[in-house]
Amino acid sequence: MSRLEERYLRVLRLLPAAYRQEWEDEMVAAFLESMNTGDPETDEYLADHGRPSLSEVASVLSLALRLRLGGVGAEPRAYAWGQAVRLATLMGVLANAVLATAGIAVMLWQAGRIAWLPAPAPELMLTLPEQSWSTAWHLAGYAWLPAYLALVLGHRRVAQAVALIAVVPPVITGVIAAAGDSPLTVAPWAMRVTDIVLLLAMSAFRSDTPAVPRRPWLLALPVGILLVPVPLFIAQATTPALQLLDWPGLACAVVAAALAVHLAGGAIRRTPRAVSWSLAFSLLATATLVTRIATLIDYRNQVQHATLTTIGAIEVIAVAAVGVPVAVLAARGLRATNPQ
Template identity: 40%
Template sequence: MSVLEERYRRWLRLLPASYRAEREEEMVSAFLEGARSGRAGHDDQHPRLLEIASVAALALRLRLGGPGSPPGSYLWGESVRLAALLGLVFWTMIGSLYFGQAVLTYAVPADALPDGVMGIGDAGSPERGRLVLAELSSLLWAAGLGALVSGRHRAAKAAALAALVVPQVLVPPFAGGWDSAARWACSVLPAVVTVLALALGHHRDAPPSRLPARRAVRVLAFPVAVGVLLAVVVGVLGAATRAGAGPAGLLLQAWMWLDPTGLACLSLLGVTVWCVARRASGRASGRAAVPQAPAAAILTVPVVLARAGTLPADMTGVIGLAATLQLVVLLACGLTLAAIGMRALRAAGGGPSAARGTRPADAG
């Protein structure tokens, strides 16, 4: 076996074993024929980057399969696509919260709010303009969700990517230094995973993402309504904190559960309880495996990292207690969801190869 063949076969290991068992030899043959005539992707003894990229893209489509794929890869695909949808629902809620906060902070006449709560920068200043634009740009998540549920997954990907990048460009995410950069990286990880799930799950072979009109409206309206409601809650909590009303410890606890990581923690706890309840009733009624638990497990990983990577410096006080509690809740949810998800994936099984119908014995 030549070095080139050995290296190409190594890249083919990206493909599912069942697919390789059926296609590896002819793929290697086709690749080497091209290499001999100097036409296929090779550079001396290395397959070219484009050739490797084509294998990686094929592996991704096979492992995150669409309709007609083996049950295991279809369930993985559905899990990643559902993770993208759930992530977009969550970030639409956060975007609506930021939008509501921006309206409350910057659009209410100056004399209607107490001194010192009019946001950052003077009215009309570039600094304030950038900040307001950054907060408004979080509505791009809603645009992404709307595009996805109406079946336009390319527009959804573009909107979600813009929602992720634009605020970072408008408002510098960290002041400098590795510690600051690491905390920022951890905090954006949940949004990055949502965008990645959207980009990877909705490939050419994925089923259409369009929902029936009424359901699509509900899926979009729910997080927007919750986000606006949360903006009001945050406004009231802010007024209570400024006025010194209520125990300071309780208010600090409340703030810890109202930031994106705290809200993600509460959302994942809700999904976990739902998955456990559904599993219990599903076991009784013998329902088939579903992708909710693996999807939520996928989303839990970056939230755990975000929480662990942005722990307060002082872990002894009320804030430290809330952060520890969140981490414990997230780990418990993650383990529960992973266990349910693994059972679902095991129940789905490996199944036959997606390309089984192309063998000569099956040709008709």
């Protein structure tokens, strides 16, 4: 066996074992044939020193994700993971859409367009750039709202294209800020990484996956706005100095509440649907905990460092307290999907 074949076999380990057992020989033969140049010296060199190209590795990785995040007709474990990723992605994009909608309301309030609310304090007044391109750049984050609607309605490629508009400007702005004299903080970059992960995770919605139930997910948008941004918005409008939570803390509160509702609402059932939801909530809890722990470092230079760090630790404990039982139930349900 040549070194080139050994390297390609290591790449193929990304694929599920059952798939490799059936197709590995054919894939290796096709790959080696594609590397054959017809020149004995070149072929001998490639056999010893050649490596699978990045495009080939990306192709195998894409196939592995497709197989492990299965759609209709996939084996139960792959289908459960696929549904879990799709549900977690929907919830993540929904959260961004809710925040985008709330952001539009805040912008209108700061511009004095919501007359029935008290005028915002001077320190909360929004000043948009005068140039039209700068204004568009500033408002790009609101693209998460149409991206969510497109995803729910089954237009995955449109959703990704629109979400890209929301992702790119903040990333570029963050890079420019990091290159300047502004102090580096973790929270903005954690948000950017989360957005990029959501953008990539939309690829799990394919033609062979179940259609998103439109009515409940469309209804979830106004319900989410009423349950989260509206109370915070009113509190901020009436008490401008009030700072309830930073965004990682808010994420902890929302995820902990959702996990508690899931536990109380029948998570112990080991139906395929319940297992997928438990896995999805476990993914969200893990991402939320990692983000909250990573962003605690931003408190180090603040006056209320000890208080804020304590609050952050309580948020971590709250998510873990309900997240661990959900993860245990998900693992048990996943084991039950193993073929006998």
